[in-house]
Amino acid sequence: MAIPKSPDQMSAQEAAAELARLAKEIASHDKAYYLADAPRISDAAYDALRQRNAEIERLFPDQIRPDSPSVRVGAAPSQKFAKVSHAVPMLSLANAFDDNDVVEFVSKVRRFLSLSEEDELTFTAEPKIDGLSAGIRYENGKLVQAATRGDGEVGEDVTENVRTIIDVPKVLSGNDWPEVLEVRGEVYLPHADFEKMNQEQISNQKDPYKNPRNAAAGSLRQIDAKITARRPLRFFAYAWGLVSNEFAKSQEQAIGLLAKWGFSVNPLTKVCSSPLQMIEHYQMIEARRFALGYDIDGVVYKVNLLSLQQRLGFISRSPRWAIAHKFPPEQASTVLEDIEIQVGRTGALTPVAKLKPVTVGGVVISNASLHNEDELRRKDVRIGDIVLIQRAGDVIPQVVKVLNADRKDRSAPFEFPKICPCPLQTRLKRDLDDKGEPGAVTRCSGQSACPFQKVEALKHFVSRQAFDIEGLGAKQIESFFEEGIIGEPADIFLLSKRVDDLKLAEREGWGETSVANLVAAINAKREVPLDRFLNALGIRHVGQGNARLLAHHFGSIDNLLKQVTRLTAMEELLAIDGIGEAAAGSVIDFFTQSHSAEMVQRLLLQVSVLDMDEPESDSAISGKTVVFTGKLQHISRDEAKAKASALGARVSGSVSAKTDILVAGPGAGSKLKKANDLGVKVLSEDEWIALIAR
Ligand code: IVH
Numbered sequence: 001m002a003i004p005k006s007p008d009q010m011s012a013q014e015a016a017a018e019l020a021r022l023a024k025e026i027a028s029h030d031k032a033y034y035l036a037d038a039p040r041i042s043d044a045a046y047d048a049l050r051q052r053n054a055e056i057e058r059l060f061p062d063q064i065r066p067d068s069p070s071v072r073v074g075a076a077p078s079q080k081f082a083k084v085s086h087a088v089p090m091l092s093l094a095n096a097f098d099d100n101d102v103v104e105f106v107s108k109v110r111r112f113l114s115l116s117e118e119d120e121l122t123f124t125a126e127p128k129i130d131g132l133s134a135g136i137r138y139e140n141g142k143l144v145q146a147a148t149r150g151d152g153e154v155g156e157d158v159t160e161n162v163r164t165i166i167d168v169p170k171v172l173s174g175n176d177w178p179e180v181l182e183v184r185g186e187v188y189l190p191h192a193d194f195e196k197m198n199q200e201q202i203s204n205q206k207d208p209y210k211n212p213r214n215a216a217a218g219s220l221r222q223i224d225a226k227i228t229a230r231r232p233l234r235f236f237a238y239a240w241g242l243v244s245n246e247f248a249k250s251q252e253q254a255i256g257l258l259a260k261w262g263f264s265v266n267p268l269t270k271v272c273s274s275p276l277q278m279i280e281h282y283q284m285i286e287a288r289r290f291a292l293g294y295d296i297d298g299v300v301y302k303v304n305l306l307s308l309q310q311r312l313g314f315i316s317r318s319p320r321w322a323i324a325h326k327f328p329p330e331q332a333s334t335v336l337e338d339i340e341i342q343v344g345r346t347g348a349l350t351p352v353a354k355l356k357p358v359t360v361g362g363v364v365i366s367n368a369s370l371h372n373e374d375e376l377r378r379k380d381v382r383i384g385d386i387v388l389i390q391r392a393g394d395v396i397p398q399v400v401k402v403l404n405a406d407r408k409d410r411s412a413p414f415e416f417p418k419i420c421p422c423p424l425q426t427r428l429k430r431d432l433d434d435k436g437e438p439g440a441v442t443r444c445s446g447q448s449a450c451p452f453q454k455v456e457a458l459k460h461f462v463s464r465q466a467f468d469i470e471g472l473g474a475k476q477i478e479s480f481f482e483e484g485i486i487g488e489p490a491d492i493f494l495l496s497k498r499v500d501d502l503k504l505a506e507r508e509g510w511g512e513t514s515v516a517n518l519v520a521a522i523n524a525k526r527e528v529p530l531d532r533f534l535n536a537l538g539i540r541h542v543g544q545g546n547a548r549l550l551a552h553h554f555g556s557i558d559n560l561l562k563q564v565t566r567l568t569a570m571e572e573l574l575a576i577d578g579i580g581e582a583a584a585g586s587v588i589d590f591f592t593q594s595h596s597a598e599m600v601q602r603l604l605l606q607v608s609v610l611d612m613d614e615p616e617s618d619s620a621i622s623g624k625t626v627v628f629t630g631k632l633q634h635i636s637r638d639e640a641k642a643k644a645s646a647l648g649a650r651v652s653g654s655v656s657a658k659t660d661i662l663v664a665g666p667g668a669g670s671k672l673k674k675a676n677d678l679g680v681k682v683l684s685e686d687e688w689i690a691l692i693a694r
Contacts, residue, residue, distance in 0.1 A: 007056045015060040019068065022053040026069040047205050054207065064357050064364055069207070081156035081221070084147035087242040090135060090184065091152060091317050093128075093300065093324040102282075102301070103275045105323045109303060112312060112320060114636050122304040124251045125281040126238065126269035128324050130295035131188030131216050135241050136162060138181045141172040148220070151465065152317065160225035162187070167235040169262035177261050182241035185263070189216040190294045193232040210363065212295050234294070237263035250304045271304055282325050289327070298326040313642045315578050316545025320642075329392030332365075333403055334358035336387045339370065339414050341421050345456030346540050347444040349420070349428065351376050353387065353399050360391045368397040372440045373416045382411045420444040422452040448595045454488070455481045457538045461489050465544050466536035467528060470521040471514070488599055489536070493606035496522050529610045530557055537600065539590045541583035549578045550587065553650060557609040561600075564591045568654045575627070575653030577641040620694050622648035627655050629672060630665030632685050640688075647692060655680060663688045 005014065026049055029041060050069060057064050096102050106121070115121055135155070137145040146162035147155040162168055165187065172181075189197070189212040197215060198208040209215035219231035237258045248254035252271050259265045268285055272278045282299045289296060303309050303321040312320040338354040351370040358365055368389045370376045379401055381387065386404045391397040404410065420426045424446040430438035444450050458477045462469040472492070480486040485502060486495065496519040499505070505515045528536075531551035535544050542550065553576045554560035563572055564587055573584035590596045626649045628640055635643070640663070641651045655662060655674045662675040662682045675682050683691065 004052075007052070007059050010056070010060075012060055012063060015056050016063045019053065019056055019060075019063055019065055022049060022056075023065055023067050023069060025049060026053065027067070050207055051205065062356060064366075066364075066366065068364075081158060083150075083154050084145065084157045085154050086135060086147065086150075086152070087182070089152050090133060090149045090155070090241070091314065091319060093322055094318045095298075096323050096325040099275075099279050102278055102323070102325055105301070106275045106278075109308075109312065109321065112636055112638050113308060114634065114639070120273065121308075122271050122273045123278055123301045124255070124269055124304055125272050125278050125285075125299055125301050126266050127285055127292070127296040128298040128300045128326075129186035129188050129236055129238075129266070130213050130297045131186040132213065132220065133184060134158065134162060134187050134220075134235070135182050135184045136168060137242070138172055138177065138183065140179055141175070141177055143168070143170050156221070158220055161220050161222060161228040162235075164225060164229035165233045165235050167264040172261040174261055176247075176257075178244045178247050180242060180244035181247075182243065183237050183258060183263060184239040184241055185235050185237035187216055187220055187233055187235050188212065188294050189219070189231070189233055192293065197231065211361070235264060236266050238266065238300075246306075248306060250306060251302050251309070252304055254306070272301075278325075286327060296327075298324045300324050311639060311643070313646055315642075316549065326392060329390040329395075330361035331388055331390040331400065332358045332360040333386055333388050334365075336381060336383060336385050336399070338383055339376075339381070341417060343420065343422050343444050343450065343452035343456070345453055345460055345538050347447065347450060347453050349373070349417075349442045349444065351414075351416070353381065353389075355387070355389065358389070360389065360397065363391065365389060365391060365397045368399045370399050373442050374440045376414060376416065380405065380413060382414055384411045416442075420446065420450070420452075422446060422450050424450050426450065448599070451481070458486060458489065458492075460538045461536045462492070466532060467492075467525050468532075469525055471518045472521065488602070490599070490602040490606050492522060493526065493603075495519075526606065527608045527610055530554070530560070530612050533557065533607070533609045534560075537590070537596075540586040541580075542587060546579060546583050549576050551612045552645075556611040557604070561591060564588055568656070571653030573653075575641070575651045577638070577645045577651060619647040619649075620691050621661070623650075624660035625650045625652050625658055626661045626663065627652050627659050627671060627675075628663045628665075630668030632663075632665045634685060634689065643692060661688075 005018075007015070007018075010018065026046075029046055029049070053069055057068065096105055106123075109115075110117075110119075110121060113121075133149045135147050135149075136143060137147075143159075143163065145157065146159045146168075148158055149155050163170060191212065194209070194212040194215055201208045209218065215231075216233055219228055219233055222228045222231075238255070240254065240258075248257055252269075255265050255269060268288075270281050272281055278299075278301055285296070285299050301323055303312060309319070309321040314320065335356040336353050337356055340352045340354055342350045342352050344350060350372065353368045353370050355366050355368055368387075370379070370381060379399065381399060381402055385402045388400040388403055389397050390400050418428065420428055422444055424444070426445040428442050429445050431441045431443060433439040444453065446453065448454065455478060458481060459474045461467055462472045462477060469492070477486065480495075485498075486492055495502075499515050499519060504510055504518075505512050529551070531544075531548045534542060534550055535547035550560065550573075554563060563569060566572070569588050570584055573579050573587060574581065591600070621644060626644050628637060628651070632640055644651050652659060655671045655678065657678055659675065659678070659680045662671060662680050663685060664672045664675075664682055665685050672682065674680075
């Protein structure tokens with residue numbers, strides 16, 4: 001066996017190759033250790049590999065890989081934890097980036113609730129903890145289960161690990177808690193404990209963790225809860241999921257009760273009665289941010305009264321009643337080494353800055369977005385420039401500005417391509433904005449014929465939020481696509497019949513077992529719920545949130561295909577609470593253009609799309625189709641639509657024989673006439689309110 005070369009004798013090229021090899025080898029040992037609980041090498045040999053990796057990275061910082069073992073922190077994702085379905089989904093929060101967004105948020109809430117400026121409306125304001133969220137279920141006051149957020153619908157069972165957290169009561173104090181109570185909050189690691197933990201990592205010759213959040217995540221997801229117990233994790237309670245009975249009238253009261261029952265709640269929580277007070281509290285928290293002893297990344301505002309929270313409900317994946325006011329992003333400067341043009345799955349061209357790697361907020365960054373041609377030109381970013389970059393949370397890093405703009409020795413301005421860099425070399429098009437003027441996005445005109453778009457669309461199709469096919473990731477898709485084995489989604493499902501012809505098992509990196517696993521993973525996804533199916537199609541403006549709205553509205557793929565190709569499709573789609581014009585238009589385009597419609601038909605020969613369950617509701621309007629027309633006096637149109645959907649009704653934009661109820665306010669015109677002609681039940685706003693209050 002050749003003696004490995006000493007890092008200080010290596011060329012940059014050799015260092016890059018060795019780092020690539022080490023990344024792969026260490027990842028495979030991690031997998032054996034974490035997933036199979038079967039380490040293949042001794043701890044000392046494993047540590048030696050990581051040390052070699054760290055030494056080469058120290059000597060060749062430019063060569064640090066995005067998948068470097070020193071960047072990839074925490075335990076490898078485990079399949080060892082049992083899955084837990086959240087009875088109430090764990091949602092995320094919309095963001096406010098400046099004071100204006102906060103003012104706008106408050107106005108929107110007022111508009112939705114039809115409140116005037118004089119009506120009282122209070123909010124709680126509290127720090128947004130930068131950790132990971134967990135839901136902890138109590139039955140009769142006893143902790144019975146704890147789960148991570150996961151994708152919001154399904155998380156992982158981390159009960160034993162959560163039991164080790166000192167802030168989490170194993171038995172609730174008092175006796176006035178609901179029989180079933182799921183408390184939600186953030187698991188985090190205080191700075192002092194993080195430092196101590198890293199000292200230990202270093203003295204055990206292990207890589208230190210990059211930041212407290214990663215350290216907390218790694219600690220919570222330890223297979224062995226005894227290890228978690230040695231990590232001083234903490235927990236702030238700030239919300240709840242499933243509860244057997246209402247236990248409070250306001251957010252403030254609920255948090256007070258959680259504290260009484262034994263939870264730690266954040267002491268910087270305050271009730272505010274105006275946007276000004278909210279912003280003042282934000283500024284106070286921001287000023288104290290670095291003295292708190294734990295990481296926070298903003299302030300969360302929540303409508304205080306729970307009855308109003310209930311009325312406001314949710315839009316897509318976030319509540320209408322809360323928002324996260326984020327702190328400004330962290331920044332750093334570095335050299336821009338190159339500009340690459342990437343073609344995304346919708347054909348949008350994105351210039352990407354290739355950077356000399358730099359650490360921003362604990363993460364090594366080597367790529368940053370330059371957004372589009374106009375942005376690139378406006379910022380006049382040129383190769384070789386020193387640029388200021390910023391990164392906020394998990395958002396893609398961005399180039400803020402050039403720092404050496406007045407230097408004479410800069411390279412020539414960057415020439416944005418005139419034709420698409422994709423193999424079709426198509427003419428580039430600009431999207432039109434609302435006024436019909438050319439917008440900022442430059443697009444490849446190859447559409448479904450463009451191989452770059454196709455491969456990105458396929459990667460999206462198999463991704464976690466879509467079909468979630470295990471073992472078929474971006475890399476495999478790329479190589480199957482390049483070889484012409486997979487050209488469109490249906491081909492993925494045809495692959496299982498072709499493995500022998502293709503001699504898949506004989507390929508490099510494959511074997512009998514991995515082929516069998518892939519076939520099983522593909523076959524496991526031959527049945528798919530409608531919302532995942534729609535998200536997977538990659539229709540513009542239809543992500544996870546809108547896919548869910550469409551799925552719940554139409555219920556089945558057959559109904560959707562029928563409705564979206566009708567002349568009334570636009571009205572029908574716009575009536576769905578949360579679907580706007582852009583999404584509605586692109587849904588119609590997608591299902592009426594022959595290439596995409598036929599692609600869907602071929603896919604439907606391979607998979608069965610499961611109908612959505614009718615929402616469980618025994619309300620008077622459950623399962624009914626309702627249309628609103630004219631002006632509503634007491635509630636806003638948005639609230640009316642949201643409420644009807646929440647009670648299990650379908651809100652439609654046009655009156656037809658299928659309409660069950662038309663709610664008609666003053667000024668109702670043709671829809672009222674048509675409803676009368678068809679004998680559809682017509683209600684006034686007051687009659688409607690009385691009906692849904694029953
Ligand atoms: S309330 C319905 N309050 O932020 C949403 N979330 O971006 C309920 N987070 O997933 C969340 N501190 O992990 C809420 N004081 C706080 C929070 C907080 C941190 C996290 C939470 C959530 C994420 C949303």
